[in-house]
Amino acid sequence: MSIAFVFPGQGSQAVGMGKALADAFPSAKAVFDEVDAALGQKLSTVMWDGPDTELTLTANAQPALMAVSVAVMRVLESEHGITLAKNASFVAGHSLGEYSALAAAGTFSLADTARLLRIRGDAMQAAVPPGQGAMAALLGVDFATAAAIAAEAAQGEVCQAANDNSDGQVVLSGAKAAIDRACEIAKAKGVKRAVILPVSAPFHCALMQPAADAMAEALAKVKINAPVVPVIANVVAGPVTDPAAIKNNLVAQVTGTVRWRECVGFMAAQGVKVFVEAGSGKVLTGLAKKNAPEAVAMAAGSPDEIAALAQHLKG
Template identity: 70%
Template sequence: MTAAFTFPGQGSQAVGMGKALADAFPAARAVFDEVDAALGEKLTAIIWDGPAETLQLTENAQPALMAVSLATLRVLESEAGVSVARDAAFVAGHSLGEYSALAAAGALSISDTARLLRTRGRAMQKAVPVGVGAMAALLGLDYDTAVAIAAEAAQGQVCGAANDNGGGQVVVSGNTEAVDRAVEIAKGRGAKRAMLLPVSAPFHCALMQPAADAMAEALAGVTINAPLVPLVANVLAAPIISPDEIRRRLVEQVTGTVRWRESVTFMAGQGVKLFVEIGAGKVLSGLVRRIADGAIGTAVGSPNDIAGVKDAIAAARAG
């Protein structure tokens, strides 16, 4: 049985995440200390003590989620003998989780990743004035239908598929009026539910081009190494290892669709049966089980999860 390591995206954050790991394991604490030093501030105080509305700010949530994922991975390495190079056929992450995946696979340093995500969060927030853009979840429709609805709703504005999450869940993003139209059209096309999401900006659509430009500049200034194992890129749903291509696809990702359903389908088609979600929450584990028949999705983000995930990875290693 083959394993893949996956890393969660924005929305999985919660005040207090990662604190039990940091309290119990020096390897986890070291990651949080490194992130604080890289940012020149105590992000850990916000992660562990809140308030929630401050943690939810995009510029904080993105590096915070990465910090929890990498702290969790370091504990898996030190306490469970887990090795990305040996135990993972692929790494993949949902949106910002792609940066966590690259740090986990040694393509980016933790310090550079923290600074990149702080830049990314600020740039995505600034790209579109509040109220101009929106996102909505269309549930119970396949991807092609959702894309057609978004195209019909655009009417000269921006409206497109931002996330193809799988399990009949597609998120559309764009100008507020166009997204409102998409919600109404979807309700008439048999969607189980169609609802606006409580987000601060319209991520993963053409309105994010200023943020993509900012990330192109930021990424040009950091060292990217070939990852220990291939990254299944959001915008391709296919594996990449070239540092130059990684840099290019991370820029494209800001305005492009997160092709999560296809990414999981690809990995399952390559023999992956165990998907280990590393970090906060269990969103990706739930999606995996709805996308790939027979796949095992397991999440690790607290000390209580370590033993079970160690056993699951050992079983995968043994085949």
């Protein structure tokens, strides 16, 4: 049974996430303690007690989501003997989740990953002044049509496909006026829905170039190991194990498209039969069911879900 572990991105955060894991498992609590120490902040308090407005801040949400994902993997190992090296064919993560995947696969230390995501969150937030950028989800549209809508709407401004999540769900990102135009064009072309997203910055577009530069500088200063299993990188939708390529892909990912539909499709084509979403929420579980309907998709974020997963994998 070929298994892939996938790791959620921003938007999957929720106050209280990871608390049940920390209460039940010392291996999970150790993860949150180490992230708190690496950041010099009680991020775990924000995660468990809120307020939601503070947890949602990009600079907090990114390391927080990673911490929950890594805690899940540590519990799977400590309680059930399930490891990536032994049990997984691939790992992949959606946007910031790629860092979670790399941390789980031993490419970065936990402390370095937390610090990288704090830098990434701060840099992405600072790249575009509030109100100047926007993102919109186009529903009921394929990628080629969405990309054409973005090109038509640009009119000299930045407007590009940021997330190719599934057939029927593509997110555009760019200058606010261009995104507003894209929504009108989409409606005129009969797209089912065009929804402005409640995000604080226009992620995964050319406006994020200052953040890409910041990540190039930060990644040059950390130790990058080869992962224990291939990572399916967002920007190439294929397997990567070379540390230099991993670094280059992470820099490109800040301004590039998250090719999630293709990432899941690649893994399914390689024989993956089970997709496990390790961390908070069930967004990627839903997308796996759309992108690889013949596979099993399971979420593992709570003690009960982890137990159910372990039972399934052993069964």
